[in-house]
Amino acid sequence: MKQSGSAENEKKLHKNEGIKASSRFLRGTLAESLADPLTGDVSPEDAQLTKFHGIYLQDDRDERSERRKKKLDKAYSFMIRVRVPGGVATPRQWLRMDELSERFGNATMKLTTRQAFQLHGILKANLKKTIQEINAGLMDTIAACGDVNRNVMCNPNPHQSEAHGEVLALSRALSDHLTPRTRAYHEIWLDGEKVAGGEEEEEEEPIYGKTYLPRKFKIVVAVPPSNDVDVYAHDLGFVAVLGENRINGYNVMVGGGMGMTHGNAATHPRLAELMGFCKPGQVLEVAEAVVKVQRDFGDRENRAHARLKYTIEDRGLAWFRAEVEQRLGYPLEEGRPVSFEDNGDRYGWTRGVDDKWHLTLFIQNGRIQDEEGLALKTGLREIARIHKGDFRLTCNQNLIIGSIDDEDRPAIEALVSEYGLDTGLSGSALRLNSMACVALPTCGLALAESERYLPDLVTEVESLLEEAGLREDAITIRMTGCPNGCARPYLAEIGLVGKAPGKYNLYLGAAFDGSRLNRLYKASVKSEEIVAELRPIVTRYAREREAGERFGDFCIRSGVVTPFETGNNYHEPMVV
Ligand code: HEM
Ligand code: SF4
Secondary structure (H helix, E strand, C coil), X not given: CHHHXXXXXXXXXXXXXXXXXXXXXXXXXXXXXXXXXXXXXXXXXXXXXXXHCCEEEEECCCCHHHHHHCXXXXXXXXXXXXXXXXXXXXXXXXXXXXXXXXXXXXXXXEECCCCCEEEEEECHHHHHHHHHHHHHCCCECCCCCCCCECCCEECCCCCCCHHHHHHHHHHHHHHHHCCCCCCHHHHHHHCCCCCCCCCCCCCCCCCCCCCCCCCCECEEEEECCECCCCHHHCCEEEEEEEECCEEEEEEEEECCECCCCCCCCCCCCXXXXXXXEECHHHHHHHHXXXXXXXHHHCCCCCHHHCCHHHHHHHHCHHHHHHHHHHHHCCCCECCCCCCCCECCCCCEEEECCCCCEEEEECCHHHEEXXXXXXXXXXHHHHHHHHCCCEEEECCCCCEEEEEECHHHHHHHHHHHHHCCCCCCCCCCHHHHCEEECCCCCCCCCCCXXXXXXXHHHHHHHHHHHHHCCCCCCCCCEEEECCCCCCCCHHHCCEEEEEEECCEEEEEECCCXXXXXXXXXEEEEEEHHHHHHHHHHHHHHHHHHCCCCCCHHHHHHHCCCCCCCCCCCCCCCCCCC
């Protein structure tokens, strides 16, 4: 195991490994940092540990230069990410998040690309109270960030068939199974009883050990033909293999990930590969074995090379599979053929096998707020007050008002129309397939705008598509403020990744079903030149496309970009 080498090796470990090792299972000096009334932040070491508790230290970047001039501290606040395994929450939980965002946050909520809630702008003095209220609402934030398994995602449409109900239960079981066992969260945030003594002797993390994973870890469960979870973008994916009215088992996909660093050729997005097939009852132990192999062999020296995708790339899928099987004590079966149609959401009303109604609403970039002309947050609050079913966060930052009985539908419909909520009928097909990460002003890593800019860019591209007669044609477009790729931009037919203020790398040619990465078409395109870059390609697409041909596929066929070949830094999609 890399982490337990000689003294010389120890020295080379990334400093976060030392922080984790000496944190006494994620305690560090967090309690002391929180109690210090003189600062709005926490110590740098504790700022690493807060991530494991679902909390990021941030500052308002819009205010940075003004405050610097006035020699003031940064305008510190915290982002809190709330796990929602499988994306399903109750109306009461919705109301609680809404209320907390008003009381302690910046009055907005973000529905994330991984089916979680995010609150922004929480001041240090309010952190504990906010976390306590979240927990009192039967939600938590532990392991929402940090070097552990994060929120487990699944297709949020359990209405489509019995299979979906099964995958929701599975996602919750995976989430429970891989939640850190440390009592630190309860002690620090919930005033739970302290574990006596030095903690280390009394506590253990049976799956993670005391240095947890080398890097974050993300799991999804997909139900074909929908790839809304973007299974190829995740460390570990279970793809349901459907039999008649039941799930026969799951294809196991490993080694996907989005993040990269500009200018560092050793980093790159990568698609997950098919490793094998397992039975429903084996999923938890397969997940545990995969996590443990990554725990023991992942790179703990270079965090830019520490995700599972690099472990598999360096050592090979066959080696990885053998390690997993050795821990399981049995071989995986060979993967089964499955295929996907798209990685987006289905909007509007649908009826489930249980005869309940489900309404998918378009939420621009997942931001829940009241704006001039659209009282989205108020409208959803009013729905939550009368709704008897559930709220489902989709994997694309949208929202499903789920499980509505026949007799309750008219009241929901009345509120939808009173507040002008978008059931996916008003937007262009491009907008309905758009996603942006948060970026400025809260994200400390953003190099360019994303959420605050994409809606305007989409409006411009819409005019272009309209001219070409393509308004109704679904094209995926995703933007992020930096190459970390939180909105999975490398799997969009049009991907825009922030390079510098007002400049983006333009990527084209991903598959509509999320099974092929796009490629860099042009670097550092200025915002005002993006539409001009797209115009000739879109015009050609309108003129020359074959029947049913998707924009991304056209970009490949017509040579606008060339696809990656196996053996390249990027990996070709596995045909499963
Ligand atoms: C080195 C890689 C990454 C780092 C350091 C990173 C860091 C961050 C930070 C600081 C935020 C908070 C932004 C804010 O709310 O103000 C964030 C948001 C988020 N990240 Fe990442 N991230 C990375 C990669 C990824 C990837 C590859 C994914 C998923 C495929 C992802 C998923 C998310 C999600 C779902 C959010 C919530 C906001 C949203 O929906 O846009 N992250 N990330
Ligand atoms: S992609 Fe970059 S800018 Fe956007 S939220 Fe993630 S880390 Fe921040």
